[in-house]
Amino acid sequence: MEKTEKNTNEIISGPEAIRVRFAPSPTGYLHIGSARTAFFNWLFAKKTKGRFILRIEDTDISRHLEEAIELIMDSLKWLGMSWDEGPDIGGNYGPYRQSQRKEIYLEYAKKLVENGRAYYCFCSQEKLAEKRKAFMGDAKADYYEYDRECYYLGPGKVRENLEGGIPWTIRLLVPDDIEIKFEDLVYGSISVSSNTQEDFIIIRSNGLPTYNFSAAIDDILMEITHVIRGEDHLSNTPKQILVYRALNAGLPVFTHLPMILGADGTKLSKRHGSISIEAYRQDGFLAESIRNYLSLLGWSYDEKTTILSLNDILNKFDLSQINKRPARFDYEKLLWLNGHYLRNMPDKDLEKLILEKIRLDTKTFNANISDIDKKIKKIIPIIKERIKTLNEALDIIYVFFRPVSYQQDFIDYIKTNKDTAINVIDDAILLLSGIRDFSHDNIEAALRNISERKNLNFRKTAEIIRAAVWGSKVSPPMFGTMEIFGKEECALRLKAFKKIIA
RNA sequence: GGCCCGUUCGUCUAGGGGUUAGGACAGCAGAUUUUCAAUCUGCCAGCAGGAGUUCGAUUCUCCUACGGGCUACCA
Numbered sequence: 001m002e003k004t005e006k007n008t009n010e011i012i013s014g015p016e017a018i019r020v021r022f023a024p025s026p027t028g029y030l031h032i033g034s035a036r037t038a039f040f041n042w043l044f045a046k047k048t049k050g051r052f053i054l055r056i057e058d059t060d061i062s063r064h065l066e067e068a069i070e071l072i073m074d075s076l077k078w079l080g081m082s083w084d085e086g087p088d089i090g091g092n093y094g095p096y097r098q099s100q101r102k103e104i105y106l107e108y109a110k111k112l113v114e115n116g117r118a119y120y121c122f123c124s125q126e127k128l129a130e131k132r133k134a135f136m137g138d139a140k141a142d143y144y145e146y147d148r149e150c151y152y153l154g155p156g157k158v159r160e161n162l163e164g165g166i167p168w169t170i171r172l173l174v175p176d177d178i179e180i181k182f183e184d185l186v187y188g189s190i191s192v193s194s195n196t197q198e199d200f201i202i203i204r205s206n207g208l209p210t211y212n213f214s215a216a217i218d219d220i221l222m223e224i225t226h227v228i229r230g231e232d233h234l235s236n237t238p239k240q241i242l243v244y245r246a247l248n249a250g251l252p253v254f255t256h257l258p259m260i261l262g263a264d265g266t267k268l269s270k271r272h273g274s275i276s277i278e279a280y281r282q283d284g285f286l287a288e289s290i291r292n293y294l295s296l297l298g299w300s301y302d303e304k305t306t307i308l309s310l311n312d313i314l315n316k317f318d319l320s321q322i323n324k325r326p327a328r329f330d331y332e333k334l335l336w337l338n339g340h341y342l343r344n345m346p347d348k349d350l351e352k353l354i355l356e357k358i359r360l361d362t363k364t365f366n367a368n369i370s371d372i373d374k375k376i377k378k379i380i381p382i383i384k385e386r387i388k389t390l391n392e393a394l395d396i397i398y399v400f401f402r403p404v405s406y407q408q409d410f411i412d413y414i415k416t417n418k419d420t421a422i423n424v425i426d427d428a429i430l431l432l433s434g435i436r437d438f439s440h441d442n443i444e445a446a447l448r449n450i451s452e453r454k455n456l457n458f459r460k461t462a463e464i465i466r467a468a469v470w471g472s473k474v475s476p477p478m479f480g481t482m483e484i485f486g487k488e489e490c491a492l493r494l495k496a497f498k499k500i501i502a
Numbered sequence: 503g504g505c506c507c508g509u510u511c512g513u514c515u516a517g518g519g520g521u522u523a524g525g526a527c528a529g530c531a532g533a534u535u536u537u538c539a540a541u542c543u544g545c546c547a548g549c550a551g552g553a554g555u556u557c558g559a560u561u562c563u564c565c566u567a568c569g570g571g572c573u574a575c576c577a
Contacts, residue, residue, distance in 0.1 A: 025577045057577060058577095060576055062576090063576065125575065128574095128575085143503070143573065144573090145573095187506090187507065187508090192505070193505085196504075196506090197505090197573095200574090200575095201574085203575085204575040208575090210574085210575065210576085211577045230571095231507070231508090231570080231571065232571055232577090233571090233577090234506065234571070234572080235507085235572035235573080236572070236577090237506095238505095256507090258507095258570095261569095261570080263513080265569070266569095266570085267570080267571090293514095296515080298514095299515095300515055300516070302525090303515080303516035304524080304525050304526080305526090306514090306515095306526045306527085323515080324508060325508065325510095325515090326507095326508070326509095326570060326571095327515090328513060328514080329513095330513050330527065332513080332528055333513075333514065333527045333528080336526090336527055336528085339539095383539095385539065385540045385541085386538065387539090388539095444536085447536080448536095451536095458536060459536060459537080460536095462536035463536080463537070466536075470537095473537065474538045475538075476537095477535095477536075477538095478536055479536080
């Protein structure tokens, strides 16, 4: 207890010794905020040639989903992160699931009891609730702190209760009147009076540890040198430091990352829409753009750089540049970034990703795949700069393989100039049929020819043709689109549309 | 309520005692164009408020307001 926290950061002896961990609680999919935390840990490990450890914090059985562990690992891998130690691959500091470390926590807790740094508590939850209620009823009281009733139980009484099978918990004895100080790499020096911390429970009556205990024990045992986590844990840090002190363990470097909030500035939650990495993956976002976007939340390289490849981030990332301000999640910017990466991706890579997605989407898409393989190479160049997600690409691509569906209001719109429309379509059917090489350039020539002969604005001409061929006011560039459809399909569509408006 | 943390364009941020306070997304306008995009150009827009320190504060200090976190046998 006489130990000061200062300079205990010195436990790092060299870059090889750096060990960081990402410690999710498996309650569902990996969400945006956790992903950023994982990413920053991973980046730091990579940069320092340290080790990145995955630890599963599953000490609250009621909230945990076994499948979530797999889901979280999948998302991490998809984002390009791999770990050096973890529940699936093991390591020298295992096991890496807290539910499998139950005995370890108990052992340490009992050690603390023996040293007089912790004590058994036999107060039931009901009793505690009553105490709290009674205390709060007192007008002057504004916060309740455990009254240490069980701390004053004599050793004989404790043994008697234990042997009598009375349910117990273990509480950490928090020293009075000391300042708990630590240096946070982001938030600077933080100081809290121990008087604001009660003797919190470290082992629950079910024998499992509480978060602040298990996290500290594991970070000590796993020799974690840098604890990088969300700012929501800043207030927990003093409690964990108390555990470090009780065990005479050196402190890691604490680095708290500013929160990622929803667009409205409140804590990111389901009602903000997609918050899991998996959801974004399914919506057709690239790992690359998510990484880039995440890297920009709470960190920035300089005053100008927005686009950062993984390599750039790896080269430039620096924990000391992280800011303290909570950031709001800006979907629009992510979308823009994704579009940027999509546009700048080699066609072949895009093709691979799109084909992958199409194959997964068998329910929606039932045209034959070999046909897609042939056409996709021509489709990609004409759609790639107008998509922001892979899913948007699919939406456009599907139109190439489906019968056109004409919207009534759009039909009505074309019909306002019915005679012209029919005229243009007739001409198109005729001229197009005469083209031997049904190519972009020849199609364009033919259509421009119609426009001139009819003395009709080419915009108007194109609008009519587009309506017939694509079924809407908006389409990918039309000549290329028609080339992909081929002569027969275009003729068919033109004729069909003519009938509809006639 | 208590404790801890934060506050630069709508959003992400750069900067930092003397700057025309910089960039990006979004928005708006224009150019280009067969449509929509993309692209290019331009525009709009910010130091939460009040004291203090100082020759000079957006920058340093304090207060207020607002926001967030923690305050559990959740993590």
